[in-house]
Amino acid sequence: MDHTTTTRTGAGTLIIGAGQAGLQLATSLRELGYTAPITVVGGEEHTPYQRPPLSKIFLSGLATAEDLLLRDAGFYIDNDIAIVSSEWIASVSLDDPADGRGEAVTRSGRVFPFEQVAFTVGGTPRRMQTPGTDLPGIHYLRTIDDASALRGELDVAAHVAVVGGGFVGLEIAASATAKGKQVTVLEAQDRLMARVVAPAMSRFYADAHTRRGTSIVLNAAVSGFRGEDGRVSGVELADGRIVAADVVVVGIGLIPHTELAAPLGIATERGIEVDSHGQTRIPGVVAAGDCAISEHPVHGTIRLESVPNAIAQAKAAASALLKREPGTLAVPWFWSDQADLKLQMAGLSMGYDEVVLRGEPDGEEFSALYYRERQLVSVESVNAPRDYMTVRRILEKGGNVPFGAAGDLSVPLKHHLAR
Ligand SMILES: Cc1cc2nc3c(=O)[nH]c(=O)nc-3n(C[C@H](O)[C@H](O)[C@H](O)COP(=O)(O)OP(=O)(O)OC[C@H]3O[C@@H](n4cnc5c(N)ncnc54)[C@H](O)[C@@H]3O)c2cc1C
Structure with a gap:
């Protein structure tokens, strides 16, 4: 054809x-x-x-393949x-x-x-190399076909294990938890999204997912997969624990x-x-x-x-x-929707030496501002789109939010925009 x-x-x-x-x-x-x-x-x-909706509204059944074109x-x-x-x-x-x-x-x-x-x-997607990795019921998510297959199996699953506590893994976990599944996230490191966000943000997300009913296991070394009747039935950890799962999703990088x-x-x-x-x-x-x-x-x-x-x-x-003048380099930005938590990020936090929290993590509406030598380098906002947009504009202009003022809620961030 x-x-x-x-x-x-x-x-x-x-x-x-x-x-x-x-x-x-x-x-x-x-x-x-x-x-x-x-x-x-x-x-x-x-x-x-x-692709972003694949782990979010498409997986939840709220969007069709047509909607994603x-x-x-x-x-x-x-x-x-x-x-x-x-x-x-x-x-x-x-x-x-x-x-x-x-x-x-x-x-x-x-x-x-x-x-x-x-x-x-x-x-x-990077694949697991552990025993049992080819068992039916173990999924990787990159394409719409992957997502359709996963969605079909999630509908009838009771226990779901997600290997990898990065953005995609946590989005899938949130979608599956919202469908009423017993979901366990298995993260090899000692905190979630460790490659990108600060420890305070990792802690917030671990607590927030736990509050919503997802189990988070940190320092989880997956040693293999158990099978029963020709499909996956659990994930084996190196310390001997078995996490029951009739669907496993692996999200450990690209x-x-x-x-x-x-x-x-x-x-x-x-x-x-x-x-x-x-x-x-x-x-x-x-x-x-x-x-x-x-x-x-x-x-x-x-x-x-x-x-x-x-x-x-x-x-x-x-x-x-076309050998045209290149435009100016944009400040990198990113988002991740996990349940009702909208994470928005601008700038790159690599090499930061200090972080200031603005707002209250307990209220699930706050931002983390990252500094290197007291110069603002990036922002991560949870359910705080206005703060995020303002800081992103400050970064785009090469500006700064004075370190001492970053956490002061009595001074609006836009106050620092014109400087
Ligand atoms: C589940 C999921 C959730 C995501 N969520 C977010 C998000 O919330 N926010 C965000 O900013 N980003 C998100 N991303 C990342 C974002 O989707 C990717 O960064 C973006 O799609 C990259 O686009 P691309 O064109 O580089 O690659 P792709 O979109 O992967 O396109 C590459 C295409 O090339 C094709 N191809 C490869 N090799 C060949 C070949 N030899 N011959 C022919 N075709 C070939 C592939 O089949 C593929 O279709 C998410 C990704 C996934 C998988």
Whole structure:
């Protein structure tokens, strides 16, 4: 079956990966006046859709697959963007190693010649290597098909174990708890979301999830999975504990897809290497989104997994392909909805040395402001969108909230905006 939405393919720009970044790159190229063919090839059978709802409203049954589509079919026709679905690119070769021209070949043998190429290939969930890991009932969540399968099994499950207490794991746990399941989160570290948030925020989330009925087990070393009647029945911990589970969801990180770019000498296993504008070291070859690792002027080498990053990097990569002036670098931002807790984050807290809490965690409405040498570097807000937006604007302007004033609720944060 041919899944191409328009017929005009051929040399021009080939975008490999039909996700958030791939669609944005195609859209931005057209917005910048690019008129040559654009072909977006994606391995999934769906046209680009939003992933964030997969662990939230889609899992809860409050959204359909249709609701998640980023654009309808008419958009691709109107903008002359050829979307080729259900085709996996197997190899990419360049005519000249210092130039973007070349061709890509799919697993099924289709050949796509290009004058320039973009990698927007995302990544694949890191898999457990413990005994029993292939038992039916153990899920990973990256695609809409993963989410549909998980949703179906959750409907009939009683006990759910979530391996990994990061954003996605906690969102899934909250959705499953809200469905009335007995949910246990198994986190290997001594606190939740440890890679990103401060200890005070981790503690808040552990308490908040516990209050809502989710069991949180920290320092949990998963040693294997138990099976019964051909499907998972529990998770074994190294200390001998068994956590009953008829559905297990593993959310322990993402491995970026680098296998196509590595032979071109532009990727390591950490990601496809780009500058801060999505440009690899080969002219005419760019990368954006979860697969790209870039040089950040402040934070060094960094790979971000977020929708805002995929969009910003794809816009920059489109400009790079057209040799336009790159725009200014946006302050990274992110959100995570866990039950009725809306976490919003702006800036990067890496290397912070002090944190100030503003508001009351007990009231489930507060912010954490992170400082490095008394300079504000990031904010995390829980159910405090106004504080979040104000601090994000301060960060975007390169401003500061004086350290001593950050926790003072009698001085509105917007007071610091104009400085
Ligand atoms: C459950 C879940 C919840 C999330 N929640 C949030 C959130 O709340 N906020 C937030 O900011 N971010 C969230 N994210 C992260 C966000 O969705 C990603 O950062 C974003 O989708 C990255 O976009 P991308 O285009 O880089 O990758 P993707 O959207 O993964 O797109 C890459 C596409 O490339 C395709 N592909 C890969 N290799 C090939 C190949 N060889 N040939 C053809 N096609 C290929 C893949 O099939 C995939 O469709 C969430 C992610 C998940 C999974």
